[in-house]
Every structure is written in C-alpha cells, then in structure tokens.
C-alpha cells in the first residue's frame with residue numbers, strides 16, 4: 062500500500078463545484094487514469110481517497126490537497142502525469158509526494174485555511190474604514206454566537222469566535238476591497254468564511270455569497286502562531302527517499 | 303465575449319451554477335466557423351434530468367463525430383436562473399460555446415413527456431425565437447423535435463418546423479446533410495427546405511398538413527397541403543443495432559445527474575405487449591446488441607468516463623437472452639475496479655435467483671418490480687401476464703439473496719378496474735410482507751408506488767377514457783385506508799391533476815396549441831414538478847380559451863373514427879391495436 066499526497070489549484074472554470082462534486086470528479090479522473098486504487102473493505106468498496114477540507118462553492122483556490130491510497134507503488138511523477146491528463150481545465154496538479162508510513166493523515170493535520178475575499182461589484186463596496194471598524198468590533202467580542210443553518214434551538218447556536226485565527230483588510234490593490242481571513246478548519250470544528258462575512262455586514266441586503274468572491278490561498282498546519290504547509294517543501298513533514 | 307461575462311456575474315446568484323457551465327469531461331466544443339451546420343439539442347427539463355437521457359448522449363456523439371457538423375446542448379433553466387436571465391436580458395445560450403441558441407442553424411427538442419411542453423415554449427421565448435413556425439423566416443433557426451412525444455405531436459404542431467418519428471441515429475445526420483445541401487442551393491427559402499426535408503423517411507412537417515373538423519368539432523382527418531408530404535409518415539427504424547453507433551465517451555456531469563452512471567443499451571424495443579404501454583409499441587421491433595459488443599462498449603466507456611457504475615439499459619433488461627452470463631462476465635472483467643452493474647427495470651417473471659445474487663454483489667439499493675395491477679384478472683386485461691405466485695417467489699428469492707428494499711409499481715384507473723383490483727394491490731403487498739417475515743427477513747423495506755392510467759396514442763388502450771379525477775382521488779383514498787393496517791409498507795401515488803393534464807395532451811390535437819401558449823404566458827412551467835405544477839392555473843386557462851379538457855381526457859374514442867395521429871405510423875397498424883383492444887375486453891369477463 063502506498064499513500065500519495067497531492068496538491069492542486071482550482072480555477073474559476075470549476076469554482077462552482079461542491080465538495081461532493083469534487084470527490085466524484087477526482088475519483089472518476091483516477092479511474093480514467095487507471096491508477097491502481099486501493100479500496101475500502103465492506104459492502105460497497107470505495108477508493109481510499111480524501112480531500113483535505115471542503116472548498117466553498119464559488120471559491121477558487123491556490124493550494125489544495127488530497128490523499129489517495131494505491132495498491133501498488135507508483136512514482137509521484139507518474140502519478141502527476143497520469144492523473145493530470147485526466148483532469149478538466151480548471152484543475153491543475155502542482156505536486157505529489159509519497160507519504161512516509163506512519164505519517165499523520167491530511168485530515169488529522171490540516172487545521173487552518175487562509176482566504177482572500179474580494180468585493181465583487183466595483184463601486185458598491187463599503188468604505189475600507191467602515192469595514193475595518195466592523196472587523197475590529199467583531200474581533201473584540203469574546204463570543205460571536207451565530208445560528209447554524211438548518212438547526213433549531215440551543216443546539217443551533219454556535220460560537221464562531223474561537224475559529225477565527227485572524228482577520229484583516231488587505232492593502233489596497235488592483236482587486237479593490239479585499240479581506241484576509243485565517244480560519245480554523247478540520248475535525249475539531251471550523252468556520253465557513255461566508256458565515257463570518259455575514260456577521261461582518263449584518264445589514265447587507267444580499268447574501269454574502271453574492272457580495273464577495275472567495276479565493277483560498279492555502280491550507281495549513283497552524284501551531285504556535287506559525288503556518289506550515291502539509292507538504293514536504295512547506296515543512297509540514299519530511300518525505301523519505 | 304459579452305454573453306459569457308454577463309453569465310459569470312449571474313452564476314454566483316443561482317442554485318447549482320454547475321448546471322450552466324458546459325465544460326464537463328467529454329463535452330465537445332467545436333469551432334463554429336468551420337462547421338457547415340450548427341445544431342443545439344434542447345432538453346426541456348433541468349440539466350440533471352436531461353443529462354440522464356440516453357438519446358441525448360447517442361445523438362451528441364454521432365453528430366459531433368462528423369467533421370462538418372456541430373451539436374451543443376441546452377437545458378431548461380431553473381426558475382431562479384430564468385428570472386435572472388429575463389431581468390438581465392440574457393438570451394438562452396448553448397452550454398458548450400455560451401452562444402445564443404438563436405444563432406444556431408437548428409434547434410432540436412427532445413420530447414420525452416407531455417408535461418414538458420410549456421418548457422419548450424419558454425425556452426424558445428428565452429432564446430428570442432418566434433414561437434410559431436409561420437413567424438420564423440429563413441434566417442431563423444429550424445425548430446425540430448423528436449422522441450416519444452413525436453408520435454402525437456399535434457398540440458405542438460404549429461410551433462415546430464418538423465418532427466422526426468423513430469430512431470435518430472441515421473435520420474438526424476441525414477437531416478443535417480440535407481439541410482447543408484438545401485441551404486446552399488436555395489438559401490433562405492424555407493418552403494424548399496421543408497419540402498426537401500419532408501422526403502427524409504421519418505420526417506413529419508406539420509405545416510404541410512391540415513386537420514379537418516366537422517360541424518360538431520369532431521376530427522375528420524388530415525389533408526396534405528404539399529406534394530412533398532406523404533399521406534402517412536412512417537417511423538425511422540435502425541435495423542442493425544449491433545452496428546449502430548453507441549456512445550463511447552459520454553459527458554460526465556459535474557453535478558449528480560438523476561442517473562449518475564454510465565449507460566449501455568442492451569437492446570431497443572420490447573415485445574411484451576402490455577396494452578397501456580406506448581414505449582412497447584413505438585420502439586419496436588426488438589433489436590439487440592451482442593454480448594461481445596456490450597462488453598466492448600462497457601470497457602471503452604469505463605475507460606473514457608471513469609464511472610464506477612454502469613447501467614445495462616433497455617425497456618426490460620431481464621429479457622435479454624443470457625443476461626446472467628453477461629452480468630457475470632462483466633463483473634469478472636471489472637472486478638479489480640469494483641465496478642457495479644445495475645439493471646434499470648426488472649421483470650418479475652424473468653427475474654432469476656442467479657441474477658438476484660449477482661447484482662447483490664454490486665451495490666445495495668432497491669429492486670423494482672412492476673406488477674401494475676392488483677389481480678390476475680386485471681393483469682390479463684392489460685396483458686401483463688404474471689401471477690401472484692411468481693411475484694411472491696421472485697421477491698422471496700431476492701430477499702434470500704440479501705436484498706432488503708423493494709419497490710412495486712402499480713397503476714390505478716386501468717380499464718375495467720373494480721374495487722376488488724384495488725384490494726388486490728393491498729393484499730398482494732400484505733402477502734409479500736408476510737412471506738418475507740416468515741422467511742426471517744426482518745429489516746425489509748417495501749414501497750408501493752401507484753400511478754394513474756393515462757391512455758396514450760398508438761396503444762391498444764388509446765380509445766379508452768381516463769378515470770375522472772374525483773374518482774381517481776376516491777380510489778387513492780380507498781388504497782390509503784387499505785394500506786393503513788399494513789404498517790411498514792410505504793404507499794405513494796402520482797398527483798391526479800398531473801396525470802389528467804398528461805392525458806389531455808397525450809391524445810391532444812392542434813386546437814390545444816394556442817391553449818398551451820396561453821398557459822405558458824400565465825406562468826406554467828415544469829408541469830411535471832409538483833413544486834411548480836398548478837392544476838388551477840391550467841383549469842383557468844382552459845376556461846379562458848373555451849376548451850373543455852375533459853373532452854380530451856375522459857372521452858371514449860370512437861373505434862371507427864379517424865384519430866388526430868392516424869397519419870403518423872408507429873409500425874403497428876391500427877387494426878392490430880383494435881384487435882388487441884377487443885381482446886382486452888374479452889379478458890375482462892371472468
């Protein structure tokens with residue numbers, strides 16, 4: 062059994078795919094590439110494959126990660142070539158490595174996501190100072206209680222403050238008004254960026270999805286105030302051989 | 303491109319934007335400037351529904367394989383998208399190139415069910431194409447239609463330039479070839495174009511025919527208005543399915559289609575002769591693909607799509623000779639990839655224990671059977687000759703092989719139906735449940751789905767009235783009461799109003815066309831979807847137009863009289879249908 066971890070970028074061509082769509086797309090691409098997939102045991106065997114963290118519908122991304130188990134060893138370069146040929150425009154593989162035995166899984170490692178959120182409609186953006194103020198006010202709260210979609214009562218209330226590692230305005234650039242959000246993701250709980258953006262402009266008449274365009278810069282292992290990429294060159298772990 | 307930019311601004315605002323992308327794996331984007339004919343295949347329902355249609359996949363590959371032809375797709379935009387498109391002035395566009403549908407040479411609608419007709423009009427309107435054929439000059443796209451509803455397309459007749467009856471594999475490329483030649487010879491001359499196309503076997507140009515009505519409004523027959531129009535249009539049949547092209551690299555949708563799997567067509571047609579069934583008539587004769595060809599197609603399709611599941615499709619796949627062996631071979635060949643193979647429809651009388659076991663290896667899910675009627679008497683009337691013992695045995699075998707979920711399809715309102723037949727539905731389900739429990743299967747799920755009989759053109763029951771809606775509802779209630787003590791059996795039924803409207807259009811004539819337009823203007827769309835369907839809106843439209851829908855749905859047609867679809871030949875003669883109809887009535891006697 063070989064585990065391969067790969068890195069990819071998602072362009073705007075495919076930014077509207079849901080997490081499930083992405084899983085299906087990758088699995089089918091891997092089958093087309095005739096990779097020697099390893100399967101789960103049981104009634105309906107599935108490829109042992111996962112993506113690090115769901116990417117919001119509508120978001121493009123620079124550094125996303127996936128992991129797949131193969132029944133036979135395969136050089137990462139061949140993996141890149143074979144799978145790359147089977148991916149549609151809008152998905153580009155940017156790296157692959159063999160995971161050393163015993164290394165923690167992606168899901169166990171990755172706990173932070175860095176987003177850039179751009180205001181979509183030029184000219185309608187709120188003033189930067191007002192946004193900065195709103196941000197300061199929000200971050201000054203010890204608790205930010207929000208209602209989780211589709212849940213009622215006490216269980217539906219959730220404090221999202223602990224999931225915000227940092228949030229701030231990006232220096233003005235050619236993309237206009239933009240925010241930088243470092244949020245928690247993963248098995249210990251996480252925050253979808255649009256939920257935070259909703260809190261930022263609670264008076265907005267349109268859903269946050271309509272106002273902001275999202276780009277995920279990367280997924281990280283966030284520990285002691287430092288960000289490490291879950292990839293050898295990023296210092297996340299050392300590849301052997 | 304202007305349209306593309308506008309679209310990109312709308313996508314974040316709609317549900318499931320991936321419906322409108324057109325960049326799926328295996329989608330074909332050809333160069334418009336080098337194509338001699340450019341067609342868009344229009345499916346008047348949501349993307350997820352249309353992308354599950356085998357006919358669309360077949361035509362897409364055939365046409366695009368031709369170096370000088372181009373075929374793109376368009377589906378009915380969902381209500382939220384439609385609203386935005388209208389607000390922003392975005393015309394209906396083909397998915398692959400994001401070009402306006404109106405810029406294509408031919409728009410071909412897939413007509414799969416009557417309740418999609420308002421969507422056809424809505425799509426034409428969104429495209430900015432005049433609805434009526436007579437209002438479209440030589441510069442407008444040619445609007446054509448095919449699919450099962452082409453066998454009685456009269457309610458749509460004035461909107462379409464032509465219909466194709468029967469198989470499209472050979473006929474559509476022929477139509478396109480002819481279009482290329484004719485539009486070179488006489489550019490912009492629509493009459494010459496239609497006259498030339500009317501010569502293609504299977505092509506029906508409705509504008510070349512005029513219905514004659516008697517003083518009382520009774521239909522008296524069709525006259526032809528053009529020498530190119532044959533008095534009777536015969537359907538196209540692909541004689542050799544083995545050699546016919548089959549999709550080998552179908553598009554793999556980004557989002558989950560209704561049937562989210564590959565499809566290999568085992569055979570076309572069905573010889574069972576159930577008397578209510580239109581598919582059984584119009585897809586005749588039965589034509590098969592050999593097991594070798596099926597395996598070759600499956601191999602190729604898995605390679606090009608990466609699907610994890612293939613459906614072995616046909617009207618009645620258990621009837622394929624050697625189906626057990628075929629499934630066994632396929633599973634063996636693709637064992638390493640854990641590919642599962644499924645059958646869309648199972649027949650009780652040809653379902654075997656072997657098959658039950660084989661499929662179980664694949665995937666959990668439910669087995670579907672269609673006894674249609676509750677008693678053996680009524681099953682004889684409809685020519686679905688299976689007995690209760692067979693049904694019990696088949697389900698018992700399947701349960702023994704590990705299946706836990708079963709769906710049974712029934713129909714109410716069938717000719718000669720009595721209360722006893724309804725009781726039969728409940729008692730059959732009860733007997734099944736009892737049998738399964740006795741055999742020790744505890745976690746069985748049984749669901750009964752009850753449709754309403756719709757008399758369809760070109761079937762032995764085409765002369766029969768539909769059961770009036772109030773009576774349908776009474777019988778549905780009776781069923782509900784009968785099922786109340788049968789806890790753990792799920793009962794569901796089709797909306798009576800929906801089936802009523804389907805019956806109106808299934809035997810409709812040209813007088814319904816203006817009504818259809820009016821209903822669309824009043825906002826009717828997606829009539830097959832319960833969240834959109836409004837019976838009241840339709841009834842109001844009928845009243846406004848002075849048409850009594852009951853005349854269409856509830857009338858017993860005169861066996862001697864001409865029918866509005868007599869000039870369209872399904873391959874089965876009216877005499878034979880009538881003989882079958884009379885036989886059915888004999889069977890009804892105990």
Ligand code: SF4
Pocket residue numbers: 572573574575576579580581582617618
């Ligand atoms: S109902 Fe099914 S089995 Fe009967 S004729 Fe139609 S397709 Fe064949």
